[in-house]
Amino acid sequence: MEVIVLNKGIKFIGSLKRLNFLIQAKENLIKDIHEYSNNEEEIARYENLDKAFEKTIIDEAKFLISLE
Numbered sequence: 778m779e780v781i782v783l784n785k786g787i788k789f790i791g792s793l794k795r796l797n798f799l800i801q802a803k804e805n806l807i808k809d810i811h812e813y814s815n816n817e818e819e820i821a822r823y824e825n826l827d828k829a830f831e832k833t834i835i836d837e838a839k840f841l842i843s844l845e
Contacts, residue, residue, distance in 0.1 A: 785844055792841040799837060803830040 810823040 789841065789844045792837060792844065796834065796837045796841060799830060799834045803827065803834065806830065 806823065806827055810820055810827070814820050814823065
């Protein structure tokens with residue numbers, strides 16, 4: 778029983794770290810989009826990448842919640 782709880786704790790911490798990394802990467806992407814690009818096509822491409830980050834963040838958050 779202790780091994781299962783420990784394993785779940787490790788998964789929880791790993792998921793929490795991934796979620797933190799994804800959120801930080803998304804924030805950096807948004808900052809970079811506005812700081813370095815004046816091209817509308819490039820901005821649109823980065824915004825699509827931003828939406829992919831959002832989906833990944835939501836999926837990771839769902840996984841994190843499922844570990845409770």
